[in-house]
Every structure is written in structure tokens, then in C-alpha cells.
Amino acid sequence: MWTRANRGRMAEIEKKTKRYPTDLTDEEWSRIAPLLPPPGKTGRKRDVDLREILNAIRYMARSGGGWRMLPKDFPPWQTVYWWFRVFVRRLLFRTIHDVALMIDRERAGREATPTAGVIDSQSVKAPAAAARGFDAGKKVNGRKRHIAVDTDGRLLMVNLTTADISDSAGAQLILDAIRKRWPWVKHLFADGAYDRGKLMDKARFLDFVVEVVRRTDHEPGFKVLPRRWVVERTFGWMLRWRRLVRDCEKRIDVSEAMIHLAMGSLLLRRISHR
Numbered sequence: 001m002w003t004r005a006n007r008g009r010m011a012e013i014e015k016k017t018k019r020y021p022t023d024l025t026d027e028e029w030s031r032i033a034p035l036l037p038p039p040g041k042t043g044r045k046r047d048v049d050l051r052e053i054l055n056a057i058r059y060m061a062r063s064g065g066g067w068r069m070l071p072k073d074f075p076p077w078q079t080v081y082w083w084f085r086v087f088v089r090r091l092l093f094r095t096i097h098d099v100a101l102m103i104d105r106e107r108a109g110r111e112a113t114p115t116a117g118v119i120d121s122q123s124v125k126a127p128a129a130a131a132r133g134f135d136a137g138k139k140v141n142g143r144k145r146h147i148a149v150d151t152d153g154r155l156l157m158v159n160l161t162t163a164d165i166s167d168s169a170g171a172q173l174i175l176d177a178i179r180k181r182w183p184w185v186k187h188l189f190a191d192g193a194y195d196r197g198k199l200m201d202k203a204r205f206l207d208f209v210v211e212v213v214r215r216t217d218h219e220p221g222f223k224v225l226p227r228r229w230v231v232e233r234t235f236g237w238m239l240r241w242r243r244l245v246r247d248c249e250k251r252i253d254v255s256e257a258m259i260h261l262a263m264g265s266l267l268l269r270r271i272s273h274r
Contacts, residue, residue, distance in 0.1 A: 019073055020055070020059050021062075022055065022058040022059045022061075022062045022063075022265075023055045023058075023059075024051055024054060024055055024058070025272065025273070027272040027273065028268050028269065028272045029051055031100075031268065031271070031272060032054075032096050032268065033051075035092065035095055035096060035099070036050050036092070037086070037090065037092075048075060048079060048083070049075075050083070052074060052075055053075060053079070053080055053083045053084075055074065056070055056074035056075060056077075056080040057080060057084055057087075057261065058261065058265055059071075059074070060080075060243065061241050061242075061243040061244075061258055061261055061262055061265075062240075062241050062242065062243070062262075062265075063242060063243075064241075064242025064243050064245065067080065067081050084257075087257070088253060088254060088257045093257045093260040093261045093264055094256075094257070094260045094264075096260075096264045096268065097155065097260045097261075097263055097264030097267065100264055100267035100268045100270075100271055101154050101155070101156075101267055103267075103271050104154065104267050104270055104271050105150070105152075105154070107271060107274070108152070111184075113182055113183075113184045113185075114150040114151070114154075114156065114182060114184065114185055115184050115185060115186055115187065116150070116151050116185065116186070116187040116188070116189070117148045117149060117150050117151070117156055117178070117182075117185050117187075117188050117189070118148065118149050118150075118151065118188070118189045118190070118227050118228065118230050118231040119146070119147070119148045119171055119174060119188055119189070119190045119194065119231070120146075120147065120167075120190070120191065120228070120231040120232070120235075121144050121145060121146045121147070121167045121170060121171075122144065122145045122147070122235050122238075123135040123138045123140040123142060123143070123144045123145075123163045124140065124142050124143060124144075124145065124163075124244075124245070124246055124247050125140060125141065125142040125246045125247065126141075126142035126143040126163075126246065126247035126248075126249075127142075127246065127248075128247075128248055128249065128250045129142065129143055129162075129247060129249070129250060130250050130251070131162055132162055132163065133161075133162030133163040133164030133165065134163060134164055135163035135164060136164075138163075140163055141163065142162075142163050142246070142247055143160050143161065143162060143163055143247045143252075143255070144160070144161050144162065144163045144165055144170060145158060145159075145160060145259070146158070146159040146160070146161065146167070146170035146171060146173070146174050147159075147174075147231065147234065147235075148174050148178055148185075148188070149230060149231050149234045151227065151230060152230065153230045153231070153233050153234045153237070154234075154263075154267065155234060155259070155260075155263045156178065156181075156182055156185070157174055157177050157178050157181065157182070158256055158259050158260075159173045159174050159177065160247075160252045160255055160256060161173075166193075166196075167193040167194055168193065168194050168196035168198065168199040169198075171190070171194055171199055172198065172199055172202050175199075175202055175203060175206050175208060176206070179206050179208075185208075186207065186208060186209060187208070187209045187211065188203070188208055188209070188210045188211070189210075189211050189212075189213055189227040189228065190210055190211070190212055190213070190228075191212065191213060191214070191215070191228055192212055192214050192215065194210065194212060195212045213227055213228050234263075237262075237263065237266060238259065238262060238263070240262075241258075241262040243258055243262075244258060244259065244262055
């Protein structure tokens with residue numbers, strides 16, 4: 001909820017940053033600096049500031065600009081892009097996100113690892129994707145984001161497919177990934193599109209309980225559905241990062257990294273300045 005107190009808090013945060021609202025504050029940097037790759041023991045000495053590299057990547061993701069359009073305040077775009085690919089290969093953005101997620105859950109009085117989640121999907125245009133599909137229901141030609149979130153909306157898992165893949169087929173891959181990455185999750189909430197035999201059979205095999213929350217069409221007007229609204233809010237958080245309004249990436253691993261970068265940045269700011 002946006003209040004006067006929130007406005008004042010964000011103003012104080014922006015005062016601590018150097019130039020742009022997306023710049024890392026000292027508190028945020030102190031949390032993620034130990035996760036960054038250390039300088040090599042041999043070879044040329046590192047002459048780039050990784051904090052500035054991360055500031056540039058976050059600015060680009062939030063503003064929606066291209067690599068060549070980075071302001072001159074940042075290092076050369078070639079350097080920023082080279083380090084971005086290094087971070088993607090090292091799964092750095094996913095690591096930062098997962099660590100921030102567990103810290104945020106503990107700060108909220110919960111266990112670090114969740115036991116329940118909500119699954120849903122979102123189709124977005126992907127003009128640069130190597131492979132695309134057409135979602136006939138949403139009339140979108142691009143990619144589909146299959147995600148799972150905890151009951152407070154924190155991202156647990158994301159799987160990207162072409163948009164013509166059904167929700168239930170994409171969710172089967174989500175189930176496999178959740179069992180490996182968040183083994184304590186047992187209960188999942190979903191909408192009617194996930195009430196399919198193959199998905200339910202696989203959920204039982206992997207020891208999941210999938211609860212379908214159905215829409216009540218017989219009641220007029222807008223109704224907030226229990227649990228399902230949480231994942232819609234997460235999609236709203238994603239779309240605040242203009243790079244995610246469309247899927248601008250050609251490679252799927254780069255697109256997933258952008259999502260983890262955005263959601264991890266939100267969690268990092270929350271745990272550092274709450």
C-alpha cells in the first residue's frame with residue numbers, strides 16, 4: 001500500500017544512492033558483495049568495479065533500454081554485457097534472489113523454506129526469441145512464463161516455454177524443479193486450467209497436493225479469489241521492470257536471469273531498508 005510513510009522511506013533510500021533509483025545502496029551492496037566472484041589469483045588485475053556493473057544492469061532492466069543505450073555514467077556497455085553473461089553462467093541472480101527470499105521469509109516470522117505455493121502462467125510477446133508460439137486464448141505470439149510463488153507472492157520457480165504450451169504441461173516441469181529446489185513444498189494452489197489428469201497424476205507421484213481454486217461466475221462483479229490473487233500481484237511486480245513487459249531476450253537462460261534480477265532486487269531492497 002502506497003502511503004506517506006512509504007514515500008518518505010523511498011526518498012531516503014534514493015538519497016543514499018549515487019545517481020539513479022536503481023543504484024545499490026551501501027546496505028544492499030554489503031549483503032550481496034560476498035556472493036560475487038572474487039578476483040583471480042593469476043592474470044591481469046581486475047580494474048572494474050562490480051558494484052557499478054550491477055548498477056548498470058539494474059538500470060537497464062528497470063528502464064527497459066538496450067545495452068548500447070546505457071548512460072555514460074556507467075562503464076562501457078561491452079564491459080557491462082560481458083560481466084552480465086558471466087553472472088548468468090554462474091547463476092548469480094538466482095542465488096541472490098533465493099538468499100534474499102529466505103531472509104525475507106525469516107524476517108516475516110516464517111520458515112526459510114516454504115511449504116505451500118501458487119502456480120500460474122503469463123504469456124508475453126517475444127519479438128527477438130529464437131522460438132515462439134501462439135497463445136490462442138490470450139492472442140499473444142511469444143513466450144509463456146510458468147511461475148510458482150509462495151503464499152506471500154515471492155517467486156519460487158520460473159519456467160519459460162513457447163506460448164503455445166498449455167498451462168498444465170508447463171506446470172509439470174515446474175513440479176520437477178520445485179521438488180529439487182524447494183523440497184519442503186507440499187501444497188500448491190492453481191486455477192481451473194491446471195485441473196488435468198496428467199498433471200494431477202504427476203503431482204501425486206511427486207507427493208504434491210494441487211488444490212484448484214475455481215472462479216465463481218454466478219456472482220456478478222469482480223471477486224478476489226483466495227490464494228490466486230497473490231500470483232497476479234507477482235506478475236504486477238514483474239511488469240514494473242520495463243525490460244519484462246515484453247520478453248526482449250533471444251535466449252531463455254538470459255530471460256530467466258532478467259526475471260530473477262528484477263525479483264531479487266525487490267527483495268533485496270525490502271530486507272535492507274524495512
